[in-house]
Amino acid sequence: MTHAPAAPFDHPTNALVLETFRLNAALIRFGDALVKPLGLTSARWQVLGSVAHGGGAFSVARVADNMGLARQSVQRIVDELAAAGLVGFAPNPAHKRAKLVVMTPRGERVFRRASDLWRPVAEAMAAAVDARRLRRAIDTMAAMRGRLEDERSDRSAS
Amino acid sequence: MTHAPAAPFDHPTNALVLETFRLNAALIRFGDALVKPLGLTSARWQVLGSVAHGGGAFSVARVADNMGLARQSVQRIVDELAAAGLVGFAPNPAHKRAKLVVMTPRGERVFRRASDLWRPVAEAMAAAVDARRLRRAIDTMAAMRGRLEDERSDRSAS
DNA sequence: TGGATATTGACAGCGTTCTGTCAATATGAC
DNA sequence: GTCATATTGACAGAACGCTGTCAATATCCA
Numbered sequence: 001m002t003h004a005p006a007a008p009f010d011h012p013t014n015a016l017v018l019e020t021f022r023l024n025a026a027l028i029r030f031g032d033a034l035v036k037p038l039g040l041t042s043a044r045w046q047v048l049g050s051v052a053h054g055g056g057a058f059s060v061a062r063v064a065d066n067m068g069l070a071r072q073s074v075q076r077i078v079d080e081l082a083a084a085g086l087v088g089f090a091p092n093p094a095h096k097r098a099k100l101v102v103m104t105p106r107g108e109r110v111f112r113r114a115s116d117l118w119r120p121v122a123e124a125m126a127a128a129v130d131a132r133r134l135r136r137a138i139d140t141m142a143a144m145r146g147r148l149e150d151e152r153s154d155r156s157a158s
Numbered sequence: 159m160t161h162a163p164a165a166p167f168d169h170p171t172n173a174l175v176l177e178t179f180r181l182n183a184a185l186i187r188f189g190d191a192l193v194k195p196l197g198l199t200s201a202r203w204q205v206l207g208s209v210a211h212g213g214g215a216f217s218v219a220r221v222a223d224n225m226g227l228a229r230q231s232v233q234r235i236v237d238e239l240a241a242a243g244l245v246g247f248a249p250n251p252a253h254k255r256a257k258l259v260v261m262t263p264r265g266e267r268v269f270r271r272a273s274d275l276w277r278p279v280a281e282a283m284a285a286a287v288d289a290r291r292l293r294r295a296i297d298t299m300a301a302m303r304g305r306l307e308d309e310r311s312d313r314s315a316s
Numbered sequence: 317t318g319g320a321t322a323t324t325g326a327c328a329g330c331g332t333t334c335t336g337t338c339a340a341t342a343t344g345a346c
Numbered sequence: 347g348t349c350a351t352a353t354t355g356a357c358a359g360a361a362c363g364c365t366g367t368c369a370a371t372a373t374c375c376a
Contacts, residue, residue: 217325218324230327256325
């Protein structure tokens with residue numbers, strides 16, 4: 001270990017930020033490997049999950065909002081999932097252009113298999129800490145994210 | 159709300175995963191906006207921070223390992239930072255090919271300005287929860303990431 | 317000392333997300 | 347009913363991280 005002359009400002013928040021980056025990267029990497037045999041990626045799996053959760057009632061834009069992503073990011077994934085036959089489009093009575101994204105039977109099957117692969121991993125992870133502590137960690141992350149988003153709106157308002 | 163027929167398997171771990179994705183995305187977006195006036199992005203800022211922290215003693219591969227990223231991801235960013243005059247390369251006495259990444263005076267200046275922009279935000283975020291709780295949240299995240307990485311090695315071993 | 321192995325940087329390609337622009341469609345104000 | 351505004355999907359381009367391959371360089375073991 002050398003001396004680190006810059007001493008670039010140590011703050012507890014920074015430790016959270018770095019751990020968030022690491023955990024996020026680890027989750028994406030693990031997810032990619034986990035569902036690769038199903039022809040999925042982490043991103044496609046997530047979108048498929050959102051579509052499944054919506055029960056066929058959401059347009060692409062709604063799915064994107066639910067996931068907190070840009071519309072165009074989700075649009076491309078949905079198009080690929082449709083090309084792979086995992087989702088389809090149903091006419092939207094309320095909007096001629098914004099069709100509803102629905103699961104196909106094949107999509108349901110693939111998503112269920114992904115869930116089955118993930119379940120034991122989720123349980124192993126949860127076993128690392130007690131349930132109360134896990135809940136509090138999630139609340140802490142959400143609270144700090146809330147502050148960050150407050151800062152963001154403050155700035156755009158100024 | 160429609161019925162959500164897939165009932166896609168609710169688990170406390172999944173709540174952590176989703177919050178991690180959201181927090182990560184919020185941090186990247188905020189960081190991008192914060193350091194944009196300095197000609198930086200979140201990724202370049204992070205790499206610059208790692209180089210500063212290393213005090214000019216690390217090669218690209220070492221920086222990548224420290225950050226938990228692939229060598230090539232960092233290589234590209236470092237090359238861009240060098241093109242922008244924020245970092246340079248110093249000969250490595252121990253390795254003719256793996257030169258050492260060093261901050262330029264301009265890089266130091268830009269990094270210090272980024273730190274100054276970030277500090278009040280970090281403090282506002284930390285004020286959202288008490289210090290002990292923040293530390294425990296970080297430990298919880300690290301513990302669960304540890305389990306995830308254990309699963310990963312178990313699988314590659316089998 | 318010599319040869320097998322590991323590390324490193326260069327190069328190329330892919331997947332994901334973002335931003336911006338545009339036309340089609342809905343919505344709301346008047 | 348009309349017109350301004352907002353939402354939506356299509357298209358294009360940029361930034362980021364990953365993987366794989368290759369040649370140059372270090373390291374380690376016999």
